[in-house]
Amino acid sequence: MTNIYKFCPICKEKLIERVEGGYPRLRCPHCGFVYYHNPAPTAGVLVIEDGRLLLVKRRFEPYRGFWVMPSGYIEYQESASETAVREAEEEAGVCVELDGIHAVESCFDDPRGNTVMILYRGHIIDGSLKAGDDAEEVAFFAINNLPEIAFDLQKRILSKLKEEYIPGVNGEN
């Protein structure tokens, strides 16, 4: 995946692949620019109400029609927690208050590129369920009966949640 760019974004010289620190990197022989191919940060929110998990159905590819916790890419000027709150509002129509970090996990099966998700726990303080933005449906699901989940990282987090979940003891608001 280091060959995604051909030219230096600073001086337009052709980039050359070189191994640096054990990793193949694209480097500009003219100005010294190095392209570091890093995963993109994303943020999301895990909301459980009465033993049921809030999910949104993806309107677009990849994984169109699969379900995910409200989440998305962090904008450049945004904090991770602001992204989590914004995505819940845009995709699920609800205003959430965050209760801390639930998990930080890497994602390696998004065809748009690798990501790292900061997933918060949160609870709804206002609004009512309304799918929007890149979600076509929004619903609560019993943790033991979830629909088809998109992305390996969300599947990993939710299968762990399912194992650890004891109704009435944790996860309930």
Ligand SMILES: [Zn+2]
């Ligand atoms: Zn250059």
